[in-house]
Amino acid sequence: MRVYGTNAIRNVAFVGHGAAGKTTLVDALAFVSGSSKRHGSIQEGTTLTDYSADEIERKHSISLGVGIAEWQDTKINLIDAPGFLDFLGEATAALHSADSAVVVINATGGVEVGTEKVWEICDQLHLPRLLFVTQMDRERANFERVFDDVKAHLSPKVVPVEIPVGNGAEFHGIVNLLTDETQLYRKGTKTGEFDTGPLPEEAKAAYAKYHEQLVEAIASTDDALLERYLGGEELSREEIVKALKKGVASGEIVPMLVGSPTLTYGMRALLTEIVDLLPSPAEAPIPGGAPDDAPLVGHVFKTISEPHVGDVTLFRLYRGTIKSGDEVWNHEHNVAEKLNHLSVQQGRERIEVPELHAGDIGSVAKLKDTHTNDTFCTREHPVHMEPIPYPEAVSSSGVLVKNRGEEDKLAAGLHKLHEEDPTFHFEYSSELHQTLIHGRGERHFEIILGRLEKKFGVHAELTRPRVAYRETLRGKAEGQGKHKKQSGGRGQYGDCWIRLAPKPRGAGYEFVDNIVGGVIPNKYIPAVDRGIQEAAVRGVIAGYPLVDFQAECFDGSYHDVDSNEMSFKMAGILAFRTVAPKARPVLLEPLHLVTVRVPGEYLGDVMGDLSSRRGQILGTEPDGRLTRINAIVPEAEMYRYATQLHSITHGRGTFHEEFHGYAEAPPDVTQKVAAEHAKEHGKDKDEE
Ligand SMILES: Nc1nc2c(ncn2[C@@H]2O[C@H](COP(=O)(O)OP(=O)(O)OP(=O)(O)O)[C@@H](O)[C@H]2O)c(=O)[nH]1
Ligand SMILES: [Mg+2]
Structure with missing residues (x-):
C-alpha cells in the first residue's frame, strides 16, 4: 500500500437505515477501485467489512468496519457503519472519525428512521455529505419517488447530480448532470465498466428538469453566480463544479447519486465524486486543520478483539505523522505505547504501512493499555480529545449464567465486551444479587450473549431485572x-x-x-x-x-x-x-421519571401504553418536530419498554428515564412481590 499525504485522503462514513445497502456498497467500491480482490456479497458472507462470524451469520452489520479504495491517486477510507439503531453507537463513532458522509438510501424504500437519525448526527457535526440511492436494479426501485421523499422528509438541500436511465430491471445507465456524460452498462459488467453514449430519448425529460434544478441550486450558493444565471448567462462547467464543491463543504448542497453495487453500476462515478466533491482532512471542518508537522494527535475510535490477533486498535490521526514502531503517549492512561506493525485495515486484513500522515486512519494490534476514546499524543504536548458522545443505554436486563461456577468468567467477558462497545455497560448489584447489563435494546443484548459464548465460553441468558423495593x-x-x-x-x-x-x-x-x-x-x-x-x-x-x-x-x-x-x-x-x-408495614416501589419524544401521530398510543404501565402522565409539550411526554412510571413496569416504544412508533420514538423516588405500591403488587419472596426464601426462613 502506498503512503498518502493529507490532501490525497478522504475519510468517508457510510451511514443509513438498516439494510439500506451500505456494506454491499463499500465492498463494491473497494473492488471496482482494484484495492480489494473480491466482489463480495452479503448472501455468501464474503463482504469486506461484515467479516465477523456474527455478521456473516445474521447477515447484517454489528460493528463499524474500515476498507480502502485507491482511486485517482487518492486513498478513500471507507468506514462502513451498521444501520440498526441498536448499534447507533457504531455509526456515531464512524461519523465522528470521518470528514464526510455518504448517506445510503434504498431505492425501493426511501427515507426511514435510521436515515433521519444519522442525518441529525451529520447536521450536528456539520459533515459535508453525498446521498447515494442504491439497489437501483431491484424491482420497484424508483428514483423520482425517492427524491420526492427526500426533499419532503429529509432536506430541501438535496439535488440530483446523476439520474438513472431506467428503473429496476430496466436500469442500465446513468446520466451525469454536471458533465452531461451518459454511462451505459452492458449485461455482465463486472467492474463498473461502461460505454458512453448520447442522452437516451427516455431520459430527456428528466434531464431537462433536474439539470435546471441543479444549476439553480449551485448558482444560489453564490450571489454573483446567481445574478449571471438569472441574467440568462451560461455558466462554465468549471465554475459550476467549483461552486458545487463549495456548496457541499458548507452543507448548502447535498448531491444525490445513484447506482447498483451488486451490478457495479455507478461505482466508478461515485468514487470520482468522492474524490472531487468531498473534503480531504486538510479541507475538513476540523479546528486547526490537519498539519503534518504539528505535534501528534490521534484518537482511538474503535477497539476490536480479533480471534488469534488480540485487541486491534483503530485510530484517526488528526495532526502529525506516525512511523511504524514509533512510540506515542496515551495521555488518558499515562502510558507510552509502541506502534509496532503499523497498519491500515482492508476489512479484516491488516496491511502494514511504513508511515501515516495527518488525517489518515490506521490500526495497530496488542497495545498495553489503550482503549476506545483514548488520545495518542506526545509526552511533551499532552492532549485530551473530546470523547465520542455515544448514545445512552436505554434498556436493561438481568444476566444469569447457565452453569454454576462461570460467574467469574462472566464478569471478565462482560468487561472485555464493554471495551469493544462503550454503549454497553454492566454492574453487579449486591443488593439484588444480580448482574445487570445496560444497552441499546434486545438485539444488542442478543449479540452480547452470543459473543460471551463464542469468545469467552460463557453460557448466559437474559432474565428480568430485579427491582429494588423498600x-x-x-x-x-x-x-x-x-x-x-x-x-x-x-x-x-x-x-x-x-x-x-x-x-x-x-x-x-x-x-x-x-x-x-x-x-x-x-x-x-x-x-x-x-x-x-x-x-x-x-x-x-x-x-x-x-x-x-x-x-x-x-x-x-x-x-x-x-x-x-x-x-x-x-x-x-x-x-x-x-x-x-x-x-402496618407497606411495600414501597421505585418510580422513574420517564421522558418520551415521539412524532405527534403516535402520541395517543404512547400515552395509552404508559397508562397501562401504571404510569402517571405529567404533561406533554412540543419539542422541535416532536412531542415530549413526561410521566412517572414504576420501575417494575419499564421492563422491555425500549422494544415496545420501538414497535409502537416504528422506531421513531426515543426515551430517557431516571430514578424519581419511592412510593407505596398498590395492594396487588405488594401481594405479588410478597408471594414471590415467600416462594424464593421460604426455605431459608425455616432454617433460621
Ligand atoms: N439487488 C440488490 N440487492 C442489494 C444491493 N445492495 C444491497 N443489496 C442487498 O440488500 C441487503 C442489505 O445489504 P447490506 O449491504 O447488508 O445493507 P447494510 O446497509 O450494510 O445493512 P446494515 O449494516 O445491517 O445496516 C442484502 O441482502 C444485500 O444483498 C443492490 O445494489 N442490489
Ligand atoms: Mg452493513
Missing part, C-alpha cells in the same frame, strides 16, 4: 424483645421494649433512647439500636430494607452476670421482628 411503616406499635439462654455456665440475657413509628419519605432511620432509671445499662443501649437496624435490612413483607421509621427504646431489664452486648443486640432484633408486623 418497605416502611404506616402505623405505630410497641412490644418486647427478650433473649434469654441459660445453659450451664454463663448465660445470655437481654430484654428491651420498643415503639416503632413512621417517618416522612426520605427521612431515614432514627433511634430514640427513652430508658430511665437504668433498667437497661447505658452501655447496652447502642446494641439494641444495632439489632433493630440489622433486622430492618430485611423487612417484614418481602425481605426488602425497611426505611424511614423511628425506633424508641423505653423499657427493659438486665441480668448482672448474663447480660452482654450480644444479648441486647439479639433482643433488638427480636423486638423489631415482633413489633414491625404490627405497625
Whole structure:
C-alpha cells in the first residue's frame, strides 16, 4: 500500500437505515477501485467489512468496519457503519472519525428512521455529505419517488447530480448532470465498466428538469453566480463544479447519486465524486486543520478483539505523522505505547504501512493499555480529545449464567465486551444479587450473549431485572424483645421494649433512647439500636430494607452476670421482628421519571401504553418536530419498554428515564412481590 499525504485522503462514513445497502456498497467500491480482490456479497458472507462470524451469520452489520479504495491517486477510507439503531453507537463513532458522509438510501424504500437519525448526527457535526440511492436494479426501485421523499422528509438541500436511465430491471445507465456524460452498462459488467453514449430519448425529460434544478441550486450558493444565471448567462462547467464543491463543504448542497453495487453500476462515478466533491482532512471542518508537522494527535475510535490477533486498535490521526514502531503517549492512561506493525485495515486484513500522515486512519494490534476514546499524543504536548458522545443505554436486563461456577468468567467477558462497545455497560448489584447489563435494546443484548459464548465460553441468558423495593411503616406499635439462654455456665440475657413509628419519605432511620432509671445499662443501649437496624435490612413483607421509621427504646431489664452486648443486640432484633408486623408495614416501589419524544401521530398510543404501565402522565409539550411526554412510571413496569416504544412508533420514538423516588405500591403488587419472596426464601426462613 502506498503512503498518502493529507490532501490525497478522504475519510468517508457510510451511514443509513438498516439494510439500506451500505456494506454491499463499500465492498463494491473497494473492488471496482482494484484495492480489494473480491466482489463480495452479503448472501455468501464474503463482504469486506461484515467479516465477523456474527455478521456473516445474521447477515447484517454489528460493528463499524474500515476498507480502502485507491482511486485517482487518492486513498478513500471507507468506514462502513451498521444501520440498526441498536448499534447507533457504531455509526456515531464512524461519523465522528470521518470528514464526510455518504448517506445510503434504498431505492425501493426511501427515507426511514435510521436515515433521519444519522442525518441529525451529520447536521450536528456539520459533515459535508453525498446521498447515494442504491439497489437501483431491484424491482420497484424508483428514483423520482425517492427524491420526492427526500426533499419532503429529509432536506430541501438535496439535488440530483446523476439520474438513472431506467428503473429496476430496466436500469442500465446513468446520466451525469454536471458533465452531461451518459454511462451505459452492458449485461455482465463486472467492474463498473461502461460505454458512453448520447442522452437516451427516455431520459430527456428528466434531464431537462433536474439539470435546471441543479444549476439553480449551485448558482444560489453564490450571489454573483446567481445574478449571471438569472441574467440568462451560461455558466462554465468549471465554475459550476467549483461552486458545487463549495456548496457541499458548507452543507448548502447535498448531491444525490445513484447506482447498483451488486451490478457495479455507478461505482466508478461515485468514487470520482468522492474524490472531487468531498473534503480531504486538510479541507475538513476540523479546528486547526490537519498539519503534518504539528505535534501528534490521534484518537482511538474503535477497539476490536480479533480471534488469534488480540485487541486491534483503530485510530484517526488528526495532526502529525506516525512511523511504524514509533512510540506515542496515551495521555488518558499515562502510558507510552509502541506502534509496532503499523497498519491500515482492508476489512479484516491488516496491511502494514511504513508511515501515516495527518488525517489518515490506521490500526495497530496488542497495545498495553489503550482503549476506545483514548488520545495518542506526545509526552511533551499532552492532549485530551473530546470523547465520542455515544448514545445512552436505554434498556436493561438481568444476566444469569447457565452453569454454576462461570460467574467469574462472566464478569471478565462482560468487561472485555464493554471495551469493544462503550454503549454497553454492566454492574453487579449486591443488593439484588444480580448482574445487570445496560444497552441499546434486545438485539444488542442478543449479540452480547452470543459473543460471551463464542469468545469467552460463557453460557448466559437474559432474565428480568430485579427491582429494588423498600418497605416502611404506616402505623405505630410497641412490644418486647427478650433473649434469654441459660445453659450451664454463663448465660445470655437481654430484654428491651420498643415503639416503632413512621417517618416522612426520605427521612431515614432514627433511634430514640427513652430508658430511665437504668433498667437497661447505658452501655447496652447502642446494641439494641444495632439489632433493630440489622433486622430492618430485611423487612417484614418481602425481605426488602425497611426505611424511614423511628425506633424508641423505653423499657427493659438486665441480668448482672448474663447480660452482654450480644444479648441486647439479639433482643433488638427480636423486638423489631415482633413489633414491625404490627405497625402496618407497606411495600414501597421505585418510580422513574420517564421522558418520551415521539412524532405527534403516535402520541395517543404512547400515552395509552404508559397508562397501562401504571404510569402517571405529567404533561406533554412540543419539542422541535416532536412531542415530549413526561410521566412517572414504576420501575417494575419499564421492563422491555425500549422494544415496545420501538414497535409502537416504528422506531421513531426515543426515551430517557431516571430514578424519581419511592412510593407505596398498590395492594396487588405488594401481594405479588410478597408471594414471590415467600416462594424464593421460604426455605431459608425455616432454617433460621
Ligand atoms: N439487488 C440488490 N440487492 C442489494 C444491493 N445492495 C444491497 N443489496 C442487498 O440488500 C441487503 C442489505 O445489504 P447490506 O449491504 O447488508 O445493507 P447494510 O446497509 O450494510 O445493512 P446494515 O449494516 O445491517 O445496516 C442484502 O441482502 C444485500 O444483498 C443492490 O445494489 N442490489
Ligand atoms: Mg452493513
